[in-house]
Amino acid sequence: MNVAILMSRTQLGVQAPPVTIEVFLSGGLPTFSIVGLPETAVRESKDRVRGAIISSGFQFPQGRITVNLGPADLRKTGGRFDLPIALGILGASRLVPLQALDSTEFYGELALNGEIRPVSGTLPASLHAASAGHAVVVPRANGVEASLSSAEVFLADSLLQVSAHLAGTQRADTLRHSPPPVLPASAPDMCEVRGQPLARRAMEVAAAGEHNILMIGPPGTGKSMLARRLPGILPPMSEAEALETASIDSILGRELDLSLWRQRPFRAPHHTASAAALVGGGSDPRPGEASRAHNGVLFLDELPEFSRHVLEVLREPMETGSLTISRVGRQAEFPARFQLVAAMNPCPCGYLGDVAGDCRCSADRVANYRGKISGPLLDRVDILVTVPRPPKDCLRPDAPLAESSAVVAERVRCARELQLARAGASNARISSRELEAVCDATAECWELLERAVDRFALSARAHHRVRRVARTIADLAGEKRVAAPHMAEALALRQLL
Ligand SMILES: Nc1ncnc2c1ncn2[C@@H]1O[C@H](COP(=O)(O)OP(=O)(O)OP(=O)(O)O)[C@@H](O)[C@H]1O
Ligand SMILES: [Mg+2]
Ligand SMILES: [Zn+2]
CATH class of the missing domain: 3.40.50.300 (P-loop containing nucleotide triphosphate hydrolases)
Structure with a gap:
């Protein structure tokens, strides 16, 4: 029995758990089965994979083909496994060498003529691949997205071209990881x-x-x-x-x-x-x-x-x-x-x-x-x-x-930097406990707040929210301690005065 094993990932929220594609070829009556994919997706994938292999000029194997996408209990989504499945079949038939592929992941949907079509979710997949130390082979149209991760990216155009890359006869184009430049804000002013x-x-x-x-x-x-x-x-x-x-x-x-x-x-x-x-x-x-x-x-x-x-x-x-x-x-x-x-x-x-x-x-x-x-x-x-x-x-x-906007943005930036340096998050995002630690306020300030609590029957949550806003106002003023004017403005900004 001939076996080939390739790697890819499926999509689960923004997670991309690994999937192993195992292809087994054996003698006997010709059959082609894929296990581990939902039924309709399997049918469609089989047709595309067979069509792409034949139209790329390869011989489609005669015996039994069994493809296992594991782990079995993991839900897998559609077309992205076409490429590794097709390569697995070619590899197990010894038509394409598949040595040293234990650090490369494959993504791509096949067209019947062997071309590779873009798939969704290449960015989260590449980010996960990068942290596993893997390179990725992705459809050319997804290349830029994949190169936002630090994974080594190879661009795939067609089954034939990827086969040539694996055979070492023609190396696929690669993309270098480089963070895109930050351009001036495009929002209206x-x-x-x-x-x-x-x-x-x-x-x-x-x-x-x-x-x-x-x-x-x-x-x-x-x-x-x-x-x-x-x-x-x-x-x-x-x-x-x-x-x-x-x-x-x-x-x-x-x-x-x-x-x-x-x-x-x-x-x-x-x-x-x-x-x-x-x-x-x-x-x-x-x-x-x-x-x-x-x-x-x-x-x-x-x-x-x-x-x-x-x-x-x-x-x-x-x-x-x-x-x-x-x-x-x-x-x-x-x-x-x-x-x-x-x-x-x-x-x-x-x-x-x-x-x-x-x-x-x-x-x-x-x-x-x-x-x-x-x-x-x-x-x-x-x-x-x-x-x-x-x-x-x-x-x-x-x-x-x-x-x-540029002038306002500069004040906002300074105030936000104070918050990040102090608590690692903006005032709206820190926990109530952290708020207690950072919202050092004057006695006068507390009196103001307590009067508002009595007058407007503020909920505990609303009470916290006012304090957060007061903290932000003090940050905009560059003040370490929240003072009465900050609290008064925070109350006014909730129409609680
Ligand atoms: N303060 C303003 N300064 C300059 N232009 C304004 C101002 N307010 C309204 N406009 C003009 O009126 C148009 C409509 O404003 P906008 O859509 O912001 O109103 P709105 O308050 O959201 O109204 P609505 O309640 O009907 O949604 C704007 O495109 C702008 O041309
Ligand atoms: Mg409006
Ligand atoms: Zn009215």
């Missing part, structure tokens, strides 16, 4: 937002401490404008964060835009989006918008228009920073640590409390509208700011421009 000093300040504080923020105001006052400018004032992602976020797009089979490397993602799902679109799902679990916003911003515009159920499902990632999708027989976990930015009108017509507008919404309708946003969600919002209609004169074309 803060200087275009006129007036709104309070909301701009709220965005700056939110950016500095990674706080969740809700903006309330009448139509056309700049809420969506402000939200879209948040990524432009946030500090860039670390290389590790950028790889995590890019892994999500890789799993979804999306081409990475390297001109945005290390820029924080900004996802703005429409309010008609389903819960599955938002948090992910499907029988073959796929990440949703909340995961695509990982390490960046999830913007929910027109918050009360989202269904209550959709908002409820966001509680899990907001608390844990990740999402678990459970399906019969398996569980996939995707990271989803995003900063929530939400915007809404004060009432269904939008003009409640506006100086010029006349709102005719009944108290019931207003209560119903606001009631759509559940208490637990509001409890997870650190900053709540009103965005009123800006005074006319600040909209004049000759009115002085406001500060640019």
Whole structure:
């Protein structure tokens, strides 16, 4: 019996557990069976592998072919195993030498003519391969993505070309690992937002401490404008964060835009989006918008228009920073640590409390509208700011421009660096215990907070959130100790004064 063994990996959330492809050839009646893959995937893979081997000009073996993808209890996804299966058959038939392959992994879907098609999830697979000290052979179209990892990357175009590479007659192209350059932020600039000093300040504080923020105001006052400018004032992602976020797009089979490397993602799902679109799902679990916003911003515009159920499902990632999708027989976990930015009108017509507008919404309708946003969600919002209609004169074309994103981003960067140096995470992300350690405050400050707790019956969580925001405000001011003015501003930013 002739045997060939190759390595690859499957996809499980952002994990990529190893899979061994064992091919056995023996005499007897011709049969071709693959064990360890779901049934339909097996059928399709067999057809592609046979077609590709024959059209590449190789003889398809006559006897029994048994392919085992192990471990058996691990769920495996589709086309990526075509290439190692085909190479295993060629290797076991002694048509292609397969020596010294114990440190190379193979990925690629075959077309019937032997060409190699791109597959999803090459980035997480390559990252895992790299930490195992393995090289990867990936479809050419996935090469750039794979080379973001430190694995040695060989580019595969066709079964014939990979065979020639293994036979040593023609070496496959390789890609060198080099981190992509970080280009200037592509988000629109803060200087275009006129007036709104309070909301701009709220965005700056939110950016500095990674706080969740809700903006309330009448139509056309700049809420969506402000939200879209948040990524432009946030500090860039670390290389590790950028790889995590890019892994999500890789799993979804999306081409990475390297001109945005290390820029924080900004996802703005429409309010008609389903819960599955938002948090992910499907029988073959796929990440949703909340995961695509990982390490960046999830913007929910027109918050009360989202269904209550959709908002409820966001509680899990907001608390844990990740999402678990459970399906019969398996569980996939995707990271989803995003900063929530939400915007809404004060009432269904939008003009409640506006100086010029006349709102005719009944108290019931207003209560119903606001009631759509559940208490637990509001409890997870650190900053709540009103965005009123800006005074006319600040909209004049000759009115002085406001500060640019670059200037604000620099203050945000300094404040964030203080937080990272002190506790290793932003103020919104540190544990309550760490908060106790870093939130050294004056006696006057505590008195202010206690008065607010009494007056507004603050929950313990809300109490912590105010302290986190106060800590961030002190960081923006470069102060070691949280003082009364910082606490007062934090309370004002939750409309608790
Ligand atoms: N503060 C502002 N400075 C400059 N332009 C503004 C401002 N507010 C609104 N605009 C102009 O109005 C347009 C609409 O603003 P935006 O979409 O941000 O409003 P909104 O507050 O989100 O309204 P809605 O509640 O209807 O969603 C902007 O594209 C911009 O041209
Ligand atoms: Mg808007
Ligand atoms: Zn109204």
